Amino acid sequence: xxxxxxxxxxxxxxxxxxxxxPDSGQPRESGDAAEANGPGAPADQPAVAGxxxxxxxxxxxxxxxxxxxxxxxALWRLFLFLPVLGVLLGxxxxxxxxxxxxxxxxxxxAAEAGALTAxxxxxxxxxxxxxxxxxxxxxxxxxxxxxxxLALGIxxxxxxxxxxxxxxxxxxxxxxxxxxxxVAGYAWALLRDLAFWGVAAAAEEALFRGYAFxxxxxxxxxxxxxxxxxxxxxLAHRNNxxxxxVALANIFLxxxxxxxxxxxxxxxxxxxxxxxxxxxxxxxxxxxxVSGLVLVNTPLYDGHVRGQPWVTGGEFGPEGGLVATVxxxxxxxxxxxxxLAQAPRMRALRPxxxxxxxx
Numbered sequence: 555x556x557x558x559x560x561x562x563x564x565x566x567x568x569x570x571x572x573x574x575x576p577d578s579g580q581p582r583e584s585g586d587a588a589e590a591n592g593p594g595a596p597a598d599q600p601a602v603a604g605x606x607x608x609x610x611x612x613x614x615x616x617x618x619x620x621x622x623x624x625x626x627x628a629l630w631r632l633f634l635f636l637p638v639l640g641v642l643l644g645x646x647x648x649x650x651x652x653x654x655x656x657x658x659x660x661x662x663x664a665a666e667a668g669a670l671t672a673x674x675x676x677x678x679x680x681x682x683x684x685x686x687x688x689x690x691x692x693x694x695x696x697x698x699x700x701x702x703x704l705a706l707g708i709x710x711x712x713x714x715x716x717x718x719x720x721x722x723x724x725x726x727x728x729x730x731x732x733x734x735x736x737v738a739g740y741a742w743a744l745l746r747d748l749a750f751w752g753v754a755a756a757a758e759e760a761l762f763r764g765y766a767f768x769x770x771x772x773x774x775x776x777x778x779x780x781x782x783x784x785x786x787x788x789l790a791h792r793n794n795x796x797x798x799x800v801a802l803a804n805i806f807l808x809x810x811x812x813x814x815x816x817x818x819x820x821x822x823x824x825x826x827x828x829x830x831x832x833x834x835x836x837x838x839x840x841x842x843x844v845s846g847l848v849l850v851n852t853p854l855y856d857g858h859v860r861g862q863p864w865v866t867g868g869e870f871g872p873e874g875g876l877v878a879t880v881x882x883x884x885x886x887x888x889x890x891x892x893x894l895a896q897a898p899r900m901r902a903l904r905p906x907x908x909x910x911x912x913x
Contacts, residue, residue, distance in 0.1 A: 626684065628773025635680050635765055642672035662849055666754040673760035680765050690903045692764055693822030694756075697897035700823045706892070707815065707827025712835035714885040718877045719840055727861025730841065735853020747838040747850045748830070755829035756822075762787045762809065763816045763825050768906040776817055776907070784809025795846040800864060801874040805845070807882045808832075808873070814886060818894045820905045828885070836872060843871030 620626055626634075646668030654664045678689040685691075722728055735743075762783055770779035787809035788802045816825040837844040841857035846869065859866045867874030872881070901908070 628769045631680070631684060631769050632766060634684065635676060635769070638679060639672060639676040639766075642676050643669065646672050663750055663753065666750075666757045670753055670757035670760055673757060673764055677760065677765035685906065687906075688903055690900075691905050692760075692768075693816065693820060693825075693900075693905065694760075695900055695903055697821075697899045699819075699821070699897040699900075703819060703821055703824035704827045706894075707824050708831035708834070710831065710888045710892070711811075711828040711885050712831035712839075714881040714888070715832055715835050715872065715878075716840070717884070718881040719842075719872060722861060722866060722877055725861070727859070727866050728840075728842075729858045729860055730855045731858065733852075733854055733856045737854075739853040743850070743853055744838060747852075748834055750850065751833040751837065752826070752830045755833060756826045758787075759812065759816075759822050759826045759829055762790075763812060763822060765906075767813070767816075771817070771907040772910060775910075776813075780810055780813040780817075783813055787812075791845055794870070796868065796870040796874065797846055798870070798874065800876075801846070801867070801870050804873050804875075804878045804882065807879065807886075811882055811886045811889065815889050817907065818889060818892075820896045820900050820907065824894075828889075832885075843867075843869060845873055846870045 647665075650661075650664045650668055653659065653668070654661065657664070659667065674692070674694070677692045681687045681689055681691055688695075719728055767779060767783045770782060773779075784806045788806040791797060791805050792802065794801075812825045812828055815828050816822060818824075833844050836842050837848075837850050838852055841852040841855060842859070859868055859871075863869075863875060865876045866872065867878060872878045
């Protein structure tokens with residue numbers, strides 16, 4: 555065995571019966587010689603070195619998974635969330651036909667309702683289990699500011715679009731022709747479509763400005779997260795009818811607008827209201843295509859695009875032309891300059907974007 559610094563049972567530093575010296579009849583070896591000649595030395599030194607290397611490797615793995623505060627890093631939380639979201643989306647897609655028969659919803663409305671439910675349940679699950687926060691921290695908590703946020707969001711986005719389309723309509727680029735219907739039917743369509751566009755907007759906000767976006771903000775910062783989320787938002791529309799590069803660029807800009815709307819208030823209600831106001835104004839009030847799709851029918855009149863597609867958007871709708879670029883820019887300026895603030899109750903819920911994780 556190796557002679558160490560530990561004392562023997564008698565406290566002398568040597569084991570009884572193994573003392574070398576004049577009285578033992580054995581020659582005393584120097585400390586270096588005894589240590590060098592110990593039978594265990596050649597075998598134990600590589601073992602110690604291997605143990606140290608294993609410890610360093612384990613430390614690197616731990617640092618890769620968690621930060622200095624022991625919190626799971628953003629990348630791994632995203633990898634946990636995406637399969638959860640995928641399973642939920644698949645589940646709701648499977649029950650969509652049954653939901654349509656039970657409720658009488660259209661295929662589009664049922665799909666949006668399923669996507670909203672999946673995004674909310676997935677985000678709430680991650681918040682409660684991994685983040686140790688309440689579900690309201692996702693951004694849909696009801697606060698005293700919500701009615702104001704809803705009204706302001708619809709007014710900013712819908713107003714910016716209406717202003718730009720009206721200016722082009724005076725130049726003859728947009729026109730409306732009479733259609734069948736009644737005033738009562740028109741009023742009902744406005745309310746019905748407000749609900750439809752509201753669910754669709756909430757679903758896309760929960761997906762693109764919800765848990766995944768908020769984890770990215772926490773992990774890499776607001777600006778990079780906004781770019782990544784807006785790029786994903788644009789790519790999600792890449793297969794829409796009549797889409798082109800201008801349309802995708804405008805949808806990317808819309809993603810930036812909606813990300814800023816959330817970041818200024820920490821409220822997905824406000825971002826949803828902006829999204830809702832834009833789509834409702836475009837698809838129902840103005841009776842124009844929304845992202846290349848005609849999903850609703852407005853009584854009394856039909857909208858028509860007559861100007862240059864690069865200006866008006868052509869068959870894709872206003873989002874495919876310069877008119878949307880200007881409208882999104884106006885709305886973004888309004889959101890940046892408006893007297894907006896995070897509600898105290900929302901702050902108390904500790905949204906993820908309010909805390910940057912320790913590196």
